[in-house]
Amino acid sequence: MTVATLDPRALRDAFGAFVTGVTIVTTRDDAGHPIGFTANSFTSVSLDPPLLLICLARTSRNFAAMTGTKTFAVNILSEGQKDLSNTFARPVEDRFAAAVWSDAPQGSPVFADVAAWFECSMQDVIDAGDHVILLGRVSAFDNSGRNGLGYARGGYFTPTLAAKAVSAAAEGEIAIGAVLERHGEIYLLGDDVLSLPGCVISSGDPVAALTELLEDLTGFSVSTGFLYSVYEDKADGSQHIVYHALAEGDGVPRKGRFLPPSALSGAKFNSSATADIVNRFALESSIGNFGVYVGNETAGKVHPISMKVANP
Structure with a gap:
């Protein structure tokens, strides 16, 4: 398929051939309430300095809070956490009520039993078409050794x-x-x-x-x-x-x-x-x-x- 005949749905399906992990990105809003959402557009960027990125849709209900925050966390879900992923992918009123979580050093929520988590300070927010790229500088992390939950072709x-x-x-x-x-x-x-x-x-x-x-x-x-x-x-x-x-x-x-x-x-x-x-x-x-x-x-x-x- 060429650029001239590019179909957005077909392109999305082609992108979906790439096997990824599943994360939940978290922060706190201006009132201090925890917020979070499921995302699989996560990438490590650099070890020195320690950088990672997350892509966020401009249409996201979390767009204002995430682009305005100074800190956020990325939770890499483990194999047994499909239900947690689904909870944070849906418009649930209190997504955190059914989850076991605690605060990372700078206050971003991190979940129990994840494969790994990273807390970051916001390095930059970069325009990227219908998304923005959240570039984070890792300030704290933990690695449990558990296998991560996989995602490809629209399924876990x-x-x-x-x-x-x-x-x-x-x-x-x-x-x-x-x-x-x-x-x-x-x-x-x-x-x-x-x-x-x-x-x-x-x-x-x-x-x-x-x-x-x-x-x-x-x-x-x-x-x-x-x-x-x-x-x-x-x-x-x-x-x-x-x-x-x-x-x-x-x-x-x-x-x-x-x-x-x-x-x-x-x-x-x-x-x-x-x-x-x-x-x-x-x-x-x-x-x-x-x-x-x-x-x-x-x-x-x-x-x-x-x-x-x-x-x-």
Whole structure:
């Protein structure tokens, strides 16, 4: 896509391919009340002097307070803090009420159990299009050693869980499949008996192979995102990895069809595992909170992974 045909939504999606961490930026307003918001546009800048930056939208409800403050803190969230991220991404009246936090040396709120936190004095506020860049000089910090919460393609992921899950299914042939979503509908193959799209691989990158398959089946551009289900079929010992993916484009796919979850009541599926995955998608998509299932075809655990980081 060239500059002449640049589509803002497509550009945002392309930016979203970059894997980031998730932070909560905090300060105090003129009355001394704590304020904070979720952000993933955080970057370390310099060690000498110690500098970092955060990008803030001009439309942010926190714009005046953040650009006028003398100090602020950046809290890098750990893998178990998705709920905290969601709280500070939404217009909640008192975001701090449900959080465990304390004051950093200069009074900026810092949260318990984060991967790390940094308190900064404001070095500069730099104009940057529809955002501003908050350049902070680090005056205090702490590093807990916990793994950070990850974010890419519009969804959270937890690096430790993802590594363990893929490792559990990494020996021999792997059956890979997808919960492919478009406008809230799920892509399925078959007429009387429905199945998820997928294939079997024995080497190579499973995400690349799956994405190529989905684009060939549908004729649409596909972004393959986070793990959705990792399980062993005890009947034949086969290992399965299912990813969540998003399709872009309108119209009818080359093969198969997109169906709303409401149309799947009473549908027949090619396996009980497929039925469980589709039913879970119907439930989770209704509340916008997805997870990763790890186990076998009959028993396992769903690890919640919330989907969206809202604009601050």
